[in-house]
Amino acid sequence: MSGLLSIGQTSNWIFAIPSDLLNHKYVFGPLVGITENDTGNVDWVLTGNWRSILTNDVFENTTYFNQSSGSFKAAIEMIKPDGTGRHTHTLTEFVVLNATQDPDNNSTIFNGTSTISLSEGPVVEVPTTIERSSNGNIFIVTIDPESVDYHFGNSSLIYGISANPKFINSTQILQ
16 A cells, blocks of 8 residues: 555656647637526536637638638536536537627627537537637637527636646646
């Protein structure tokens, strides 16, 4: 038993990031959100990961429009506040139909459609909006509730946070 304890104490944790994410083509990071019921209580906690090539220079680079080029993908895990019901969905095939600049905060709003995986199978062409903050640190994902039978609630917002470059460049996170 003491041998196992000493092995556990001497092992180091290494955090590895795939090289295609480090080529500066993608930004990526964690997701967080909640869904609430009609009384305002939390029904589900949302977490996961996302990656994107969406940038605020979309107006100069119209290759995003009407193409599913991996511009935004996410794995969204849902779990009830009591720890039950854990399951995962994916958001893929995001196609940008149009983009606008919010004059109040200089964010870019990408309107389009995506494919959302549900237990009954994938739902295609789901109206999806992704708002990217002007500095690229926050992505807000809104999935049309009716198209996915309100699975993510009536108006849930899922927040993506860009991974911190200092965190990415660290070879050892936990020791």
